[in-house]
Amino acid sequence: MENKQTRVLIVGAGSAGNRVFHALNENKEGRQGWTPVGFIDDDYRKIGSKVCGIPVWGNRFAIPAVVAKQRINVIILALPSAPPREICKIIEICNQTKARVKILPGTYDLVTGRLKPAPIRDVQLSDLLGREPLTLDTKEIYKYINDQVVLITGAGGSVGTELSYHVANSNPRKLILVGRGENSIYEVEQILKLSNLHENIVTEIADIKDRGRVARLFKKYRPHVIFHAAAHKHVPYMERIPEEAVKNNIIGTKVLCDVAFETGCEKFILISTDKAVKPSSIMGATKKVAEMIVVMMNSLGSTKFAAVRFGNILGSRGSVIPLFERQIGMGGPVTITHPQMTRYFMTVDEAAQLVIQAGALVKGGEIFVLDMGEPICIKDLAYKLIRMKGLEPEKDIPIVYTGIRPGEKIREILIEDDEQVSPTRHNKIFVINKKKTTFDDLKQLLARLENPDFSYADDEIREMLSNFLCNTSNCKNIIYRKQESEG
Secondary structure (H helix, E strand, O other), X not given: OOOOOOEEEEEOOOHHHHHHHHHHHHXXXXXXXXXXXXXXXXXXXXXXXXXXXXXXXXXXXXXXXXHHHHOOOEEEEOXXXXXXXXXXXXXXXXXXXXXXXXXXXXXXXXXXXXXXXXXXXXXXXXXXXXXXXXXXXXXXXXHHHOOOEEEEEOOOOHHHHHHHHHHHOOOOOEEXXXXXXXXXXXXXXXXXXXXXXXXXXXXXXXXXXXXXXXXXXXXXXXXXXXXXXXXXXXXXXXXXXXXXXXXXXXXXXXXXXXXXXXXXXXXXXXXXXXXXXXXXXXXXXXXXXXXXHHHHHHOOOOOEEEXXXXXXXXXXXXXXXXXXXXXXXXXXOEEEOOOOOEEOEEOHHHHHHHHHHHHHHOOOOOEEEEOOOOOXXXXXXXXXXXXXXXXXXXXXXXXXXXXXXXXOOOOOOOOOOOOEEEEOOOOOEEEEEOOOOOOHHHHHHHHHHHOOOOOOXXXXXXXXXXXXXXXXXXXXXXXXXXXXXXX
16 A cells, blocks of 8 residues: 555656656645655666756666665556567566556557547556457448447357447437346446437347347337347356356347348347367357358348457456456465466457448458457466565465366467458458358258257257368368367
């Protein structure tokens, strides 16, 4: 806890560092005892000099020694124009100390295009992604959502909630939030009300597998744009209950696509996952089929169908970050499945922006992917999170390796071997060009699933999906295995 003797080290002795120094001496925080005692800067010409009357102690590698010698309580990174990869490296050095780390992030003014500093805040996990965050082309988005009826399925989920916020900010004629859980829909509705974004918003409780209910909703509201975020996403649960994965992720998607086409929807965007690439799990296999349904439906008429594929969402409900935080709060241990497991990560805000931006780029039949940088090791992520709490992994917080679970892969990938990737107008978004197919196998699979006599027995589902994916991917070996252990 900071007190009246809080000693501050500023990383960056440039103009941003100068602003931080003067803010600490002039504003309320400064009067409460936030005392800047020195700078850190990688410019060797500044080292040993004084800026704003206080010394520049050294470069980034001197941070641990300076913190110890000068009894630093807080480190503020004042490097708003530094590349995210460099910020990530400096945070790693700062985390070797017991000092709290704060950051003056850089944001771009959408009007002038110039960098402007945002308020000082705590370092967040998103700062550790090591890449530039995705930014929206607001003009394109406003143009296709403005005065349109937009419907979001799974609106109460992590991505669905963020999508709802962004769409509500784009002046839709009406926004329909659809979810199966009344509590989650209530929560997103309250969030929008608190943000004064509740006008022209309608909430509906519905199961996407219920064709009659979906048809009545679509005929009532006649949505122009649909963002399909409803899905079962937890790999271990879907391994145990494959019937629900198939019904929700495959049948639910087919129902929505059919009704969207029948009611003349203009754009339909499916949210997919990297687990649909060379799937080793029931969840991944069902999302792979959902992608194929969207591509097939695009060939039928004027509705433009597309999918957006991305990796794990930092901090989403049921994801690894909230679990790690709970485990750290309880003193450990932090449980990690495998020391070499890696995943692609993005923030929930980036996920929502990617989905909405795809709607502006869609021509029909595409699968969009985001440039997500390098995959992140789950072990490294856990270590960083522990150090952000001022603790030391393996010392203050024990680590336990539990082994990978059925359906999991050590490494995920975003693109299949036979998929070609092309750029789009947005420099961070790419489109996958799928080879043309007759969809005969997919039609047979859907007919089998929709047959009232289909047993939905676990083994029959596994065999059916395995055979289908091998046939459609033209592979030599079984892609999907019940006890997949290696990616």
